[in-house]
Amino acid sequence: MPQASTEIPLPLPAGLLARLAAGHKLILFLDYDGTISEITPDIRNAQPVAGVRDLIGKLAVCAERFRVVVISGRQLKELMRMLGVRGGVTFVGNHGLELMEPGGGIRPAVDPALFTPALDAIRRWLCANVPEAAGFVVEDKGFSVALHYRLADPGPALSIRMRLAEFVREHLPTLKVTEGKMVIEALPHQANKGQAVRALMRDEGRERLAVYFGDDATDEDAFFVLRDAGVTVKVSAQPRPSWARYRVASPHDVVAALSEMASTPRNAAL
Numbered sequence: 001m002p003q004a005s006t007e008i009p010l011p012l013p014a015g016l017l018a019r020l021a022a023g024h025k026l027i028l029f030l031d032y033d034g035t036i037s038e039i040t041p042d043i044r045n046a047q048p049v050a051g052v053r054d055l056i057g058k059l060a061v062c063a064e065r066f067r068v069v070v071i072s073g074r075q076l077k078e079l080m081r082m083l084g085v086r087g088g089v090t091f092v093g094n095h096g097l098e099l100m101e102p103g104g105g106i107r108p109a110v111d112p113a114l115f116t117p118a119l120d121a122i123r124r125w126l127c128a129n130v131p132e133a134a135g136f137v138v139e140d141k142g143f144s145v146a147l148h149y150r151l152a153d154p155g156p157a158l159s160i161r162m163r164l165a166e167f168v169r170e171h172l173p174t175l176k177v178t179e180g181k182m183v184i185e186a187l188p189h190q191a192n193k194g195q196a197v198r199a200l201m202r203d204e205g206r207e208r209l210a211v212y213f214g215d216d217a218t219d220e221d222a223f224f225v226l227r228d229a230g231v232t233v234k235v236s237a238q239p240r241p242s243w244a245r246y247r248v249a250s251p252h253d254v255v256a257a258l259s260e261m262a263s264t265p266r267n268a269a270l
């Protein structure tokens, strides 16, 4: 994780993405939760916002102009199930540990067997330390394990987060802990959206300009990687420091931006 930015993103200028879509081939990165779906108390209910499935489908069909990458901390299979759109879309799950290109199979970025003993230790720790029926939800994503505490009392949640982070730090050197919106996760050090973005951009050569929408702490790694090489947009109701250059307030604004791109004809001169 880079040092935290102190810069406040600017409002996304009207028409900027339409101009880019007219004049460039784009690689469009979309985080899922809080970016193209609303954050919900129960993560299993986080459906895509109205209109986004159709727009992603429409953009992905124009593969020559738009490469669409949906990139999330969710397990890849779960991400695909939630989105419900497959054709032409590249999926990146588990913060970059799993990748699936259109028409291909799931490719892990690391050998999951290397992390099985450490992740099993996390599973046992959570079984022993997380109280039943107290609002905590464990999400086992194979490559990583997340503890959601959106519905838990703040006091016990803080205590468990601190103890889990300490357990990982002291006993599980192959893992790290990351914190997001009401979630703490234990996962391999290699899990990093910024590294995943860098690898995909390397595959593209200099062919495409990157556009990245994301809302959470783990997206900051990607914003940092793309800070001089693309258009980065933080989804946040409040102006807060970020490595993203621009900001929109909500997933509905992301839909509006995608719509702007999808309805822009390519500049005939290109």
Ligand SMILES: [Mg+2]
Residues within 6 Å of the ligand: 031, 032, 033, 034, 035, 214, 215, 216
């Ligand atoms: Mg998110």
